[in-house]
Amino acid sequence: MKRGKKPKWQIKIAKERMKILYDLAKDEIKKGNLKRSQRYIELMRRIGLRYNVRIPRKIKRSFCKNCNALLIPGKTARVRLDSKRKIRIVKCLICQKIYRYPYTKRKEK
Numbered sequence: 336m337k338r339g340k341k342p343k344w345q346i347k348i349a350k351e352r353m354k355i356l357y358d359l360a361k362d363e364i365k366k367g368n369l370k371r372s373q374r375y376i377e378l379m380r381r382i383g384l385r386y387n388v389r390i391p392r393k394i395k396r397s398f399c400k401n402c403n404a405l406l407i408p409g410k411t412a413r414v415r416l417d418s419k420r421k422i423r424i425v426k427c428l429i430c431q432k433i434y435r436y437p438y439t440k441r442k443e444k
């Protein structure tokens with residue numbers, strides 16, 4: 336079967352699984368289980384790739400693409416705003432990767 340030609344019902348299930356995995360990841364990080372949380376994010380991303388399901392931007396920006404840790408300000412991430420350049424700088428405190436996101440377009444919701 337060609338990539339991206341998965342039947343609709345499979346994609347629907349994939350999306351549901353991704354949502355469950357994301358919720359599990361959030362639960363685990365709250366409990367302090369970083370490793371388990373990273374694993375759930377990894378699985379979520381893998382399902383997304385396999386079924387060609389795009390991860391919503393809001394979710395995509397809430398975890399580190401480098402180490403799969405959920406980015407929680409003050410816990411696993413440091414967030415700074417560069418108001419001059421209208422950039423939000425997010426640093427993952429787990430792997431030290433830095434992300435820069437423009438925030439001119441306020442369509443985060």
Ligand SMILES: [Zn+2]
Pocket residue numbers: 399400401402403404427428429430431432
């Ligand atoms: Zn990271």
